[in-house]
Amino acid sequence: MSAVNIVLQPRPAGGLGVDPSVDREIQAIVAGASTAETCNTDLADGPWNFDARPGYGPGSSMGDIIPTGSPRQGELPLAYREASDDELDARIIAAKKTLGDRVVVLGHFYQREEVVRHADYVGDSFQLANAAKAHPEAEAIVFCGVHFMAETADLLSQPEQAVILPNLAAGCSMADMADIDQVEECWEQLAEIYGDMDAVDQDGLVPVIPVTYMNSSAAIKGFVGRHGGIVCTSSNAQTVLEWAFERGRRVLFFPDQHLGRNTAKAMGVTLEQMPMWNPRKPLGGASADELEDARVILWHGFCSVHRRFTVEQIDKARAEHPGVRVIVHPECPMAVVDAADESGSTDYIRRAIEGATEPTTFAIGTEVNLVQRLAAANPQHEIFCLDPVVCPCSTMYRIHPGYLAWVLEGLVNGEVLNRITVPADVADPARIALERMLAAKPPAAPVPS
Numbered sequence: 001m002s003a004v005n006i007v008l009q010p011r012p013a014g015g016l017g018v019d020p021s022v023d024r025e026i027q028a029i030v031a032g033a034s035t036a037e038t039c040n041t042d043l044a045d046g047p048w049n050f051d052a053r054p055g056y057g058p059g060s061s062m063g064d065i066i067p068t069g070s071p072r073q074g075e076l077p078l079a080y081r082e083a084s085d086d087e088l089d090a091r092i093i094a095a096k097k098t099l100g101d102r103v104v105v106l107g108h109f110y111q112r113e114e115v116v117r118h119a120d121y122v123g124d125s126f127q128l129a130n131a132a133k134a135h136p137e138a139e140a141i142v143f144c145g146v147h148f149m150a151e152t153a154d155l156l157s158q159p160e161q162a163v164i165l166p167n168l169a170a171g172c173s174m175a176d177m178a179d180i181d182q183v184e185e186c187w188e189q190l191a192e193i194y195g196d197m198d199a200v201d202q203d204g205l206v207p208v209i210p211v212t213y214m215n216s217s218a219a220i221k222g223f224v225g226r227h228g229g230i231v232c233t234s235s236n237a238q239t240v241l242e243w244a245f246e247r248g249r250r251v252l253f254f255p256d257q258h259l260g261r262n263t264a265k266a267m268g269v270t271l272e273q274m275p276m277w278n279p280r281k282p283l284g285g286a287s288a289d290e291l292e293d294a295r296v297i298l299w300h301g302f303c304s305v306h307r308r309f310t311v312e313q314i315d316k317a318r319a320e321h322p323g324v325r326v327i328v329h330p331e332c333p334m335a336v337v338d339a340a341d342e343s344g345s346t347d348y349i350r351r352a353i354e355g356a357t358e359p360t361t362f363a364i365g366t367e368v369n370l371v372q373r374l375a376a377a378n379p380q381h382e383i384f385c386l387d388p389v390v391c392p393c394s395t396m397y398r399i400h401p402g403y404l405a406w407v408l409e410g411l412v413n414g415e416v417l418n419r420i421t422v423p424a425d426v427a428d429p430a431r432i433a434l435e436r437m438l439a440a441k442p443p444a445a446p447v448p449s
């Protein structure tokens, strides 16, 4: 296997002088130059080494089962696999200069530093989709994130604009946990319990409103749009649930059980009122009585990045760093959210750190690339990831400067590579579900880089 060519730099333990690059950290671990630990030393290799293999590849989702038929990426040309970091940087900069306003490059918060530095905007998935929408003059939008994010950008951009995902293997294991066939089947089974799903009761409520997290396929967003439902993000989930409870007696929430549970619990819904729906079991594994009494039916999905965080890690951080401020993402399990000082979206975490006026120690429970970049950008604070094992998102990792250079140079040569297109019959209802969310609560602005 060919390794990613990265210059090793020692990394201080948080605070001043933190190296923002997780790639360099992993290279240092593999070379024995760092005492830190990684969940998989294969992360030191180029992601192209895993494109032809089944599975999510090394990183947090490596133990998850990938659906049959998930997109695979064809072989990246050798010139990009063998190029040095400096060469790739130079090629990306040159291609972007040639393309000018014809292209917008979007970088998710969880992308590696070596990609984010080339992004025109950095943000969460919905902020970035809106950044794409704000550039109707661009012929192409290169989305350095995962598949569902590129789909959302396609939904919100102009029909003639090409949305490009640099590596087609960059899916999302959580989004893959709810496929459209399973959701349709669930809906049919719920209709057997609740009767006519469009009928309103004496309070003007339908039996169930489907709510999908932004981290889901366009097909699921389309399903939600067709059935009177709505999309949510981690920053507006409570507003969206309030919207849904004004219209329905219950909510079917997918794919992330943790975001659904944490949000509904904060709104006063009891755990008994939140049965789980496991798509591999009849009636999702719940009883008819549990479903009758349900307020929120939680899909059995989760994010393997955020599932790594534990209460023990928080206890350790508090013992070793008295006064530490612990902030975790609401995709973390309930016990972790309860043990933390605060929970919030990636944008919430960023703003909390940037808004702290006194030097503070932060222990953060979210993807390590964002944590490490925040630590480097805010040297007045000590910031560290709660998880001591360096284990980035397996699929965000699949985007590498080599793929970014490849798709940008393709555009320079008049070739649109890896275009993501949502078919019209899915796109129309999916847009309705997104528009309902926008009407409920507009998103915060993305961060121009």
Ligand code: SF4
Pocket (backbone or CB within 6 Å): 061, 110, 146, 171, 172, 173, 174, 175, 215, 303, 304, 305, 306, 367, 393, 394, 395, 396
């Ligand atoms: S961090 Fe979790 S939800 Fe986000 S892309 Fe990775 S697996 Fe999916």
